[in-house]
Each structure stands twice: as structure tokens, then as C-alpha cells.
Amino acid sequence: MIAEAGHYALVLALALALIQSVVPPIGARLHDAALMNVARSTALAQLLFVGASFVALVTLHVTSDFSVANVYENSHSMKPLIYKITGVWGNHEGSMLLWVSILALFGGLVAAFGNNLPLSLRAHVLAVQAWIASAFYLFILMTSNPFLRIVNPPIEGRDLNPVLQDIGLAVHPPMLYLGYVGFSISFSFAIAALIEGRIDAAWARWVRPWTLVAWIFLTLGIAMGSYWAYYELGWGGWWFWDPVENASLMPWLAGTALLHSALVMEKRNALKVWTILLSILTFSLSLLGTFLVRSGVITSVHAFANDPTRGVFILLILCLFIGGSLSLFAGRATSLKQGGLFAPISREGALVLNNLLLTVACAVVLFGTLYPLAMEVLADFKMSVGAPFYNLSFVPLFVLLLLAVPFGPLLAWKRGDLLGVTQRLLTAGVAGLVVVAIVWAWTRGGSALAPLAIGLGVFVIGGALTDLSERTGLFRLPFATTLHRARGLPRSAWGSVFAHAGLGVALIGIVCETTWNSEYIATMRPNDVAQVAGYELKLDGLLERQGPNYREMIAQFNVSRDGSALSVMTPSKRSFTTRGSSTTEAALLTRGASQLYISLGDVTADGAIAVRIYHKPLVLLIWWGPVLMALGGMLSLSDRRLRVGAPKPARAKQRLQPAE
Amino acid sequence: MRRMMAAIVALALLAVPAAHAVQPDEIMSDPAKEVRARDLSRELRCMVCQNQSIDDSDAPLARDLRLLVRERIAAGDSNAQVLDFLVARYGEFVLLKPRFERQTLLLWLLAPLLLTGGGIALWLQLRRRSRNGADVPGPPLTPDEKARLAALMSDDATSR
Numbered sequence: 001m002i003a004e005a006g007h008y009a010l011v012l013a014l015a016l017a018l019i020q021s022v023v024p025p026i027g028a029r030l031h032d033a034a035l036m037n038v039a040r041s042t043a044l045a046q047l048l049f050v051g052a053s054f055v056a057l058v059t060l061h062v063t064s065d066f067s068v069a070n071v072y073e074n075s076h077s078m079k080p081l082i083y084k085i086t087g088v089w090g091n092h093e094g095s096m097l098l099w100v101s102i103l104a105l106f107g108g109l110v111a112a113f114g115n116n117l118p119l120s121l122r123a124h125v126l127a128v129q130a131w132i133a134s135a136f137y138l139f140i141l142m143t144s145n146p147f148l149r150i151v152n153p154p155i156e157g158r159d160l161n162p163v164l165q166d167i168g169l170a171v172h173p174p175m176l177y178l179g180y181v182g183f184s185i186s187f188s189f190a191i192a193a194l195i196e197g198r199i200d201a202a203w204a205r206w207v208r209p210w211t212l213v214a215w216i217f218l219t220l221g222i223a224m225g226s227y228w229a230y231y232e233l234g235w236g237g238w239w240f241w242d243p244v245e246n247a248s249l250m251p252w253l254a255g256t257a258l259l260h261s262a263l264v265m266e267k268r269n270a271l272k273v274w275t276i277l278l279s280i281l282t283f284s285l286s287l288l289g290t291f292l293v294r295s296g297v298i299t300s301v302h303a304f305a306n307d308p309t310r311g312v313f314i315l316l317i318l319c320l321f322i323g324g325s326l327s328l329f330a331g332r333a334t335s336l337k338q339g340g341l342f343a344p345i346s347r348e349g350a351l352v353l354n355n356l357l358l359t360v361a362c363a364v365v366l367f368g369t370l371y372p373l374a375m376e377v378l379a380d381f382k383m384s385v386g387a388p389f390y391n392l393s394f395v396p397l398f399v400l401l402l403l404a405v406p407f408g409p410l411l412a413w414k415r416g417d418l419l420g421v422t423q424r425l426l427t428a429g430v431a432g433l434v435v436v437a438i439v440w441a442w443t444r445g446g447s448a449l450a451p452l453a454i455g456l457g458v459f460v461i462g463g464a465l466t467d468l469s470e471r472t473g474l475f476r477l478p479f480a481t482t483l484h485r486a487r488g489l490p491r492s493a494w495g496s497v498f499a500h501a502g503l504g505v506a507l508i509g510i511v512c513e514t515t516w517n518s519e520y521i522a523t524m525r526p527n528d529v530a531q532v533a534g535y536e537l538k539l540d541g542l543l544e545r546q547g548p549n550y551r552e553m554i555a556q557f558n559v560s561r562d563g564s565a566l567s568v569m570t571p572s573k574r575s576f577t578t579r580g581s582s583t584t585e586a587a588l589l590t591r592g593a594s595q596l597y598i599s600l601g602d603v604t605a606d607g608a609i610a611v612r613i614y615h616k617p618l619v620l621l622i623w624w625g626p627v628l629m630a631l632g633g634m635l636s637l638s639d640r641r642l643r644v645g646a647p648k649p650a651r652a653k654q655r656l657q658p659a660e
Numbered sequence: 661m662r663r664m665m666a667a668i669v670a671l672a673l674l675a676v677p678a679a680h681a682v683q684p685d686e687i688m689s690d691p692a693k694e695v696r697a698r699d700l701s702r703e704l705r706c707m708v709c710q711n712q713s714i715d716d717s718d719a720p721l722a723r724d725l726r727l728l729v730r731e732r733i734a735a736g737d738s739n740a741q742v743l744d745f746l747v748a749r750y751g752e753f754v755l756l757k758p759r760f761e762r763q764t765l766l767l768w769l770l771a772p773l774l775l776t777g778g779g780i781a782l783w784l785q786l787r788r789r790s791r792n793g794a795d796v797p798g799p800p801l802t803p804d805e806k807a808r809l810a811a812l813m814s815d816d817a818t819s820r
Binding site for chain 2: 116118202205235237240241242243341344352356357359360363364367368371375379381382383384385386387388389392393396397521522523601610
């Protein structure tokens with residue numbers, strides 16, 4: 001009954017989306033407010049029905065109703081409750097339902113909080129949202145229905161892939177989808193602007209908060225996924241240039257470029273056409289990501305589905321939306337007027353450079369991901385593109401970008417003074433060089449590049465702080481004035497300081513982890529002691545334990561440094577009986593920003609166990625960086641000018657001065 | 661040019677991830693040779709895995725390949741010879757860093773081409789626009805939009 005209700009709610013949502021696709025644009029053409037307002041009600045009703053459908057699937061999973069194929073294939077009655085819930089999106093059908101739920105959520109938010117939008121713009125935006133939604137509802141209902149029943153229901157389910165039975169699954173996919181799907185809003189705004197044939201600074205002001213929300217979630221989602229891989233896959237790697245990681249990185253790169261170009265458009269009314277194009281590209285890359293992951297075109301840990309009909313269906317959606325939007329763009333873009341002149345050396349110029357580098361970086365990732373596929377199909381040439389390629393092609397682009405980052409915020413709009421900015425960045429530059437010298441001397445003759453890269457990170461952080469001290473007059477004005485100014489600084493200014501500093505922090509973490517990672521690989525017996533990076537790890541013993549739906553073998557290590565005991569670490573290996581597979585649960589010991597990492601291998605015939613112990617210096621900075629970036633994004637979002645809702649005080653003022 | 665390439669190669673070395681599935685019994689007795697084996701392993705694909713290098717993978721094939729690499733190194737092969745040996749056996753598919761050749765030309769040249777092309781295009785565009793002077797103003801605003809704009813701008817002013 002619940003399954004059928006969920007299925008029916010989804011069909012109703014499709015019907016609502018179809019109405020929302022057609023009626024509001026007609027209303028806009030006829031200048032009929034009532035017809036345009038249909039979009040608002042249908043968007044909210046759609047949210048209600050998709051939400052009901054999603055809740056139905058969650059209920060089916062929680063109650064372990066194995067007469068539903070999706071539950072049977074991905075759940076088990078003994079599975080802990082949290083994984084019963086997260087297992088809903090740990091499979092193809094459920095994750096697509098999550099995708100459309102989030103799409104409906106964003107549509108509902110625009111409908112609920114878009115009161116300050118011009119009526120026709122809102123109608124068009126919601127109509128475009130409904131086009132996307134209709135396509136994906138059809139996709140789910142025709143090829144990936146999560147509510148299908150089994151004729152002879154089995155007693156027990158087949159359990160969820162053990163690797164996915166982790167708290168990471170509760171956070172990573174929803175965050176990532178909030179990011180991916182969030183970019184649909186800027187896409188819809190761009191299409192609406194192209195349909196209406198007009199776009200102005202106010203448009204950019206409406207789009208920026210939505211883009212920012214999507215970007216924050218995507219940043220956190222990618223970082224979370226990376227940390228999950230780091231501790232779950234058992235060898236301490238945190239980025240693999242896997243096609244699916246690339247699929248999430250591409251929208252992030254394009255979205256970051258979009259955030260910056262929308263800034264130019266909002267402040268200076270320039271880069272309009274480019275901003276529209278970026279909005280289209282960012283969401284197109286999100287769709288491409290969905291296609292790559294869902295079609296199974298590229299084999300990867302994330303591809304649950306290998307069904308060709310699904311792949312073809314998503315490919316059709318992809319062609320329709322990307323092709324359609326780009327044709328619309330080609331036809332209409334020239335009618336959009338460019339405004340706002342600027343010299344090459346200016347804040348605008350710096351942001352253009354940012355966009356150029358981010359777009360090229362994005363293109364490199366896109367090519368690296370699709371090139372082997374294209375060569376295999378077109379030239380029958382089987383090849384691979386992996387981490388070493390990206391290190392050679394992607395990293396130099398980011399080094400250039402990071403060198404330029406501190407200059408951007410310090411340059412003036414329209415016409416900047418590069419020499420003056422360089423002088424103001426002198427302190428940050430000197431700080432960077434001092435750090436290079438110290439690290440170089442300290443590591444004595446190791447790789448010359450690691451100190452340089454750390455110096456670059458310090459320069460980026462120093463640049464962000466310079467921006468802050470310039471704006472507040474630190475060291476130039478009395479401290480009280482500085483404090484007062486800091487308080488009066490727009491939140492978005494603080495946001496950019498945090499986000500840019502986050503880049504530097506992440507870079508330092510990446511360099512330290514990759515350069516000074518120490519490892520110890522050996523077979524150990526009880527009472528053996530391993531020495532890694534000044535820590536002594538004594539293997540106390542091995543023990544077996546029964547978990548809810550697995551058996552695990554735990555190794556207990558006593559960790560000490562200079563003779564004083566620090567902690568006990570318990571890495572384990574779990575074997576899941578239902579699927580007959582096992583996972584390694586690494587043990588982590590955090591010391592400041594560094595971590596000790598132990599993961600277990602196989603037990604040999606004579607009772608010894610293979611262990612891998614790593615000391616990863618400052619590894620946590622890799623994820624603190626993105627967290628800082630997201631924090632910057634949130635600060636910027638909380639800026640009064642950008643708040644998503646209607647600016648109420650402004651309304652009051654509007655009433656006081658009607659004759660304008 | 662060669663120096664620049666060297667610099668780029670060196671920069672890239674920074675970002676080589678440390679991720680390992682090497683078993684204790686595989687490690688070579690000569691540390692220098694072991695380092696070479698590890699570096700090579702990171703550039704070789706485990707063909708039955710999902711986008712993993714043989715250095716990362718726990719698959720039996722990856723182990724066989726790791727042992728093969730070490731065997732060739734022990735036999736006195738240079739790094740290039742080891743790679744040639746593996747490509748002869750398994751094809752270009754085994755290389756995670758594709759070789760610079762006819763089929764991969766576009767892949768390798770994409771970033772420099774786009775960067776210079778984009779830079780030149782931007783430069784020309786900027787010059788053309790600054791020569792043409794200011795643009796034509798857009799369509800006039802409707803009274804409703806003027807009121808909205810005023811509301812937005814006054815809101816902006818108070819927050820500064």
C-alpha cells in the first residue's frame with residue numbers, strides 16, 4: 001500500500017510538473033498574472049508530492065518490506081536503523097528519487113521566497129525547473145522505478161554494499177546532490193533571462209545567493225566524500241581522479257568561476273553573456289556528472305547501474321537540455337548588451353583571469369575523463385588517463401591561479417594599480433619566502449618544490465589577511481577604529497577572506513601529506529612494536545567480535561611517544577556474511593592536524609597480520625581548507641544584500657517614497 | 661622549453677598521492693630500487709580494477725604486476741624499459757599517464773592551447789571594446805522596475 005502510494009505521488013508530481021512547464025510561460029506571453037502564478041502553487045504542490053514519495057520509500061526501507069524489489073536488493077532486516085535510512089539513496093533508483101526531491105525542494109524554495117522577483121521572471125524560472133523535473137520524473141517512472149514489487153517476496157534482503165554502510169553515506173550524497181541540483185536554479189535563471197531577452201545587475205543579485213548555496217554544499221560534499229574515501233578505502237588516499245570524482249569537480253570548478261563572474265556582473269554590469277554561458281555550463285556539467293555516474297559508461301565504485309536503457313535515456317535528457325540551452329544561448333546572446341568598461345589591470349580583469357584559469361582547468365578534467373572513451377569508440381584505441389596526467393596538466397594551472405588569488409581582491413574596480421598592489425602584498429610575499437627558507441632548512445635537501453608550494457600557501461593566506469588589514473586599516477589607524485571598521489565590514493568581504501585563506505590552508509595540507517607521509521608496511525605478531533615518525537605502536541593482540549550484520553576482527557595497538565602512553569588504536573576488518581564481502585575499518589589517531597593511520601591486511605597462516613601504518617603530517621588541513629571555504633560562502637550568504645528572502649526594510653522605504 | 665617541462669614535471673611530483681597496497685613480502689631489499697618500483701607502480705593501471713593504479717590496488721593482478729615491475733628492475737631494466745615491457749605486453753591501456761603521441765596530441769596540448777587561445781581572444785576583445793568606447797544603453801526600465809531598483813539600491817546603501 002505504501003509503495004503504491006509513493007508510486008502514485010510520483011505520477012502526480014509528474015502531472016504537476018507538466019502543467020508547470022506549459023502554463024506559466026503562456027501566462028507570461030499573455031501578461032496574465034493568474035496564469036503566471038500557477039507556477040507558484042504547482043511548485044509547492046510538487047514538493048509536497050515528491051516529498052511524500054520519498055518518505056514512502058524511506059518507510060519501506062525502515063520497515064524492511066522485502067516485497068519491494070529496491071528494498072530487497074539493498075537492505076537487510078539486521079542492518080542498523082541509520083543505514084536502513086541512508087540505504088535509500090545508496091542505490092540507483094533511490095538516489096534518483098533523492099535527486100528529484102532536491103530539485104523539487106529548490107523549486108519550492110524559489111516559489112516560496114521568490115516574492116521579490118518580477119512575476120514573469122519567476123514564472124519562467126519555475127517553468128524551466130519543471131522541464132528538468134518532468135524529464136527526470138519520466139526517467140524514474142519509465143526506467144528506474146523504486147516502488148516495483150516482487151511477486152513472491154523473499155524473507156530476507158540482500159543487504160547494502162558494506163563499503164556504503166558508513167555515516168559518510170548519510171552526508172556525502174545529499175550534500176553533493178544539493179550542490180549539483182542547486183545549480184539548476186542558476187541554469188533556470190539563465191534560460192529565463194534568455195527567453196525574456198533581458199538581463200541586468202539585479203538579475204545577478206538574484207542568482208548569486210542560489211549559486212552560493214549550491215557551491216557551499218558542493219564544496220562540503222566533495223570534501224566529505226574525499227575524507228570518507230580516506231578513512232574507508234584503507235590506504236589513506238583522499239583523491240583518485242576517478243571519473244566520478246571528476247564529475248563532481250567539474251561543476252565545482254565551473255560553479256566557482258560562475259560565482260566570480262556573477263560578482264563582476266552585479267557590481268559592474270559587465271561579463272553578462274559570459275555569466276549566462278557559465279550558468280548553463282555549470283548545470284550541464286552537473287547533468288553530465290549524473291549521466292557518467294548513472295549510465296555506467298565509466299566503470300567506477302559509484303556506478304550502481306549498468307543498464308543501457310537508462311544510459312540512453314539520460315543521454316537523451318542531456319542532449320535535450322545542453323543542446324537546447326546552448327542553441328538558445330547562441331541565438332539570443334548577441335541581443336544582450338555588454339556594459340561596464342574596464343582596463344586589463346583591474347578587479348574585473350583579475351576576475352576574468354580567474355575565470356580563464358578555472359575554465360581551462362575544468363576543460364582539462366573534462367577531456368581527461370572523456371578522452372579515453374572517445375578514443376575507444378572513434379579510433380579503437382584503448383588508453384587510460386589517471387592521476388599522473390592530472391598532476392602534470394591540472395596542477396600547474398592551479399599554481400598559476402593561486403599566485404593570482406591574492407592580487408584580485410586588492411585591485412581596484414575599472415582600473416587597478418598593479419605596482420601598488422604588489423607593494424601592499426610585500427608582507428605576505430616576504431612571509432611566504434621566509435617560510436620557504438625555514439622549511440627548506442628544516443627538511444635539509446629534500447624536494448625543493450615542497451617548501452616552495454608551502455610558501456605559496458602561506459602567500460595565499462597572507463594575501464587574504466592583507467586584504468582584511470587593508471580594509472580595516474590595521475596598523476595604520478588606531479586599534480579602536482580598526483575594530484569598528486572590522487565590525488562594519490560587509491559579511492561578503494569576510495567571506496572572500498575566509499574562502500581564499502581556505503585555498504592556502506588546503507594547499508599546505510596537500511603538500512605536507514604527499515611529501516612527508518611516512519609509512520610502515522609489515523607483518524606483525526602480538527607484542528611486536530612498530531616505530532613510525534617518532535611514535536611506537538605495540539600490537540597487543542587480535543580479537544574477534546560479532547556486530548549487528550557482520551563479524552569483525554580487531555587488532556589492538558598501544559600508541560606511545562617517548563615512553564609515555566598516548567592512546568589505544570583499534571583498526572578492524574569486517575566481513576559481511578550476506579554479501580560475502582569485507583571492509584577495512586582504519587583506525588585514526590588525531591594529533592593536532594596530523595594523523596596516525598592504521599589499516600589491516602590479511603592474517604597469515606601462522607597468526608601474524610599484515611598492517612599498514614601511516615603518519616600523515618597536517619593531513620587534516622586538506623579538509624579544513626574546504627570547510628573554511630564553505631564557511632566563507634556562508635558568511636557571504638548571510639550578507640544582508642544577498643539574503644535569499646525578500647529584503648523587508650527596503651519595502652518599507654519603498655512605500656515612503658512612492659513618487660519616483 | 662626543456663627547462664620549463666622539467667619545472668612542470670617537478671611541480672607535478674608534489675601532488676603524487678601516497679596510497680599503497682604493497683604487501684610486506686613484495687618490498688625489495690635495495691631501498692633505492694624499491695622507491696623506483698613504487699614510482700613506476702603509481703603510473704601503471706590495474707587493468708581489472710576501477711581506475712586504480714597497481715600501487716593502490718589489492719587485486720591479485722595488481723600484485724602480479726607489482727612483482728613483475730620489481731623483477732624487471734632487479735634484472736637491471738631502466739624505468740623506460742620497464743614501461744616499454746609492460747606496454748608491449750598489455751598495450752597503452754596500462755599507462756595512467758598516456759604517452760605523448762598522435763592519438764593523445766589533443767589531450768596533452770589542450771591546456772596550453774586553451775590558455776594561450778583564451779588569453780589572446782580576451783586581449784583582442786578588450787582592445788576592441790575600449791576602442792569602440794561606451795556601449796549603447798539597454799532598453800528603458802518600466803516604472804515598476806525603477807521602483808524595485810530603487811528599493812534594492814537603497815538597501816545596498818544601508819548595509820555598507
